[in-house]
Amino acid sequence: MAKVVEVTINSIKTKVDSGVTILQACELVGIEIPHFCYHKRLKIAGNCRMCLVEVVGGSPKPVASCATPVTEGMTIYTDTPKVKKAREGVLEFLLINHPLDCPICDQGGECDLQDITMAYGRGLSRLDEMKRSVPKKDFGPLIETAMNRCIHCTRCTRFLSDVAGTYELGGIGRGEDMEISTYIKKHISSELSGNIIDLCPVGALTSKPYSFKARSWELSHCNTIDILDATCSAIRLDYRDFEIMRVLPRTNDEINEDWISDKTRFSYDGLRVQRLDRPYLRKEGKLKPVTWDEALTVAAEKLKGNRIAAISGDLADCESMLLLKELMQSLGSSSLDCRQNKAKLIAKNRGAYVFNTTIAGIENADLCLLINTNPRIEAPIINARLRKNYLSGNFVVASVGPDIDYLYDVKKLGDDPSILESIAAGRHTFCCALSNAKNPMLIIGQDALIRDDASSILALASKIAEKFNMIREDWNGFNVLHKAAGRVGGMDVGFTPKRGGKDTEQILNAANSGNIDVIYLLGADEIDMTSLGSAFIIYQGHHGDNGAQKADLILPGATYVEKSATYVNTEGRVQRTSVAVPPPGEAKEDWLIIQNLSKYIGHALPYDDLNDVRKKLESIGPQFRNVNKVIKNKWISINHNINLSKVPFSLKEFNFYMTDPISRSSQIMADCTKSFDTAVNQN
CATH class of the missing domain: 3.10.20.740 (Ubiquitin-like (UB roll))
Incomplete structure (x- = not known):
């Protein structure tokens, strides 16, 4: 104390x-x-x-x-x-060298220098010499520079060095000739680079996509959460009329502190392009607009068959998954799955599929074992928290997986899955460090759970956690890192196959072989569309992405900025989005579409409004009764026969800037992909 x-x-x-x-x-x-x-x-x-x-x-x-x-x-x-x-x-x-360009500066109205000068300045200047001139610098497609305004506070350099860990900015020159610059005139490539815009107390660093688009006093604000990764950071949407103009972080010490990733901050332009704004039905090989009545009538007719299935996507909310699950069950089908990446997560063991340590709890750990994961691009905010703990000292990080850059010192144990078996048996040299750690933790990446031997890897991770004191009354160091905001919520509401039902892989195989007639895709865009065979595809979503292109019937839904919806992040924390702008055209909130469809089918679901749906969610588990809190999960050992593959661990190709229908529709994210040459190869 x-x-x-x-x-x-x-x-x-x-x-x-x-x-x-x-x-x-x-x-x-x-x-x-x-x-x-x-x-x-x-x-x-x-x-x-x-x-x-x-x-x-x-x-x-x-x-x-x-x-x-x-x-x-x-x-x-x-x-x-x-x-x-x-x-x-x-x-x-x-102010000697500061340009008097406040009327054209994007920082105007939010500038610390303006505010402090008004409150504490003299109000006049005794100097009339020529002002210093600094050349404009190109930091990439996200950050606009006006280095004449720079006051050398070094916030940007300290952020990129200490928090982001990329060391991409620094001071060059001395005295009057000092400048903040990239050392070799390269773009700033950190996945967290946009945060230096918020940190800059003057207008030296501003948002390039937002340049000259709006003034701060013209904008309305909406506090909500991001759903483009499973961290679900706290954000503020700034909008004018019906258009999102920018996305800013909100302080949340338990999740993202004051930071957000570049995808969260800059992909907002994807919210207004390639939108589905009316129902469509494929007629004579082409999608043609139809009325809601016709669309729901066709959907109801198709779903009355016996061979039907449903797959939910990465951005699906809990309310819509709950209603679709109940609708499918009322129709006699238990072939439904939220794991479109085919991860072998255990449905009835919540402690085995969430990040139990919690994001803030990372700072209490003194050892971390990474299992086939790259948090830098899978969850940049969590990676920043790992780095923060590493810089505080006495935090050992080791990895079993491919040799990649983690932005902090990591002991590379190798990429052979048998290393986990050796650790679990107490034979590996790293066991000594695990035994000496007071609060050890491990993090399993999604790419470890989509392998053929994923069940064995989960079981070995469970044994390691139990053997090395990671599971205690006051500590749980077993963590699964998710990439999708809709995954934990889908597992929580039970959007998984019941006895006799098919999972994602089995659904696709059955469709390809002609054994499934209708598949309902609830925003599922990441599955192999070529495996859908001749099945009739009902796609409910908000963008003309992969699922919409394959669909026979399209039901237009709402994005996370257009609906009040429940999501569960990777640590199992239940949070809710807020409505900033209405959906375009005839699009509707997702839960309401399924509720209306149930009436057309003749199996009307017993919900009159969103509150009724949320009351049902609350009956599912304590997490839904404790919004914005993390619920402690009962630990259940994972027992499975160990049968490891000899295939080394590897990471799937992953373009951080384009992971979902919203970011794939974003021109800003496309510019980032091109600029940073993210050839989606992590290795």
Whole structure:
């Protein structure tokens, strides 16, 4: 427990933890200290000098409050004439070379330099010399630069070095010639690069896709979550009229802190192109628009047969999967699956398919074993948390899988699956580190679970977790890392085959051989469309992606920004989206489409509104009764005969920027793919 010290701030005595800085102590008592270089998530630099305060009995000059820790009995003043004059002087120097282009700067209205100058500046300048000129730099398709505005706070360089781990920005030159630049004039390729736009306190770094599109005061805001990966980061949608203009992070210490990935931030342009805005029916080989009545009548007629199946996609929400499951069961079919990647997840063992340690809990671990996963592109936010723990010291990371760059030191144990068997038996040299760890954890990637021997790998991981003290009352270090936001929710609501039913692979094989007549694709775009054979395909989704191109009947749904829907992230946390804009044209919320369809079929589902559906969700499990919380899962050992393949671990080709119908429709994501040459080869 931290020692408490008493300090006096502006004649008010207060107690704070020892080790905090003066700036942090002032924030705790509600006193604002202006600053540029300081950020609570970054290492302290102390180079802008805007946060100067006066310490009685200490230095005769004002001190930088961001870099000065409090001590017992310290007396601090933040508003004396000396402090006021010092701040005015700092601002005057910062503005010597700052261009007066506020009217055309995208940071206008959200600029720290504007706000602080208004509050603490002199209001006039004594300097009329020529201003310094800095050439414009090309950081890639995402970040627009105007380096004349840069005040050298170094937030961007510290973020890319410490948080992202790519070391792509730095200072070159000295004195008046210093510039922030990429060292070899290359694009910034980090999957988290967009966060330096938020960090920049001036307009030196802004969003290139958003340039000159809108002003901050023109926009309305909507707090929601991202669903383009299984982390489900907290985000804010900024929109004007019916168009999403930008996506920004919301602070959530338990998930994404203050960061979001570039796909989350920049793929919003895909929300308005290639949209399905009306029902379509294939007639004479071509999809033609029809009315909702005709579309639902055809769907109802087709689904009355015996040989039907359903597959849900990566972006499907819990409400629609629940209703489709109940509809299929009412029709006598239990051939349904949410695992379109064919991962061998255990349906009735929740602890075996979620990230039990939790994202925030990573910081409490002292060892991590990665099993055939690359968190950098599968879950950049989780990878940043792993790196954060690594930089704090005493965190050992090892991997069983291909040799790739993890952005932190990793002990590469090899890519032979038999290494897991050796560890489980206690014969491997890494067992010593596992035994000595207090809070060890392991992370299994999805590419380990789509192999033929996935059941054996899960069983071995379970044995390793139990053998090396990963499963305790106060700790669970067994983790499955998902890529899709709809996967855990699908498992939770039971969108998996029951006894006698078929899973995704069996459904596709049966369709290919002519043994299934109708397949209902609930946003399922990642399956092998060539395996659908001659089956009648009903596609419910929001984009003209793979499923829509193969479909015989299209029912237009809503994206996550157009509906209130429930999702469960990789750690099993239930969260909900909010409506920012309405669906285009005749498109409807997904649960409502299935509810209406059930009436046409003659098996009307007993739900009048969304609240009724959510009451049913709450009856399924405690996770749905505790929104925004992580529920502790009962541990059930995974027992399976070990029969490992001799095929080495490998990672599937994976283009981080294009993983779903929304990002594949995004021109910005296409530009990133081209610019960064992500030839989707991780190895």
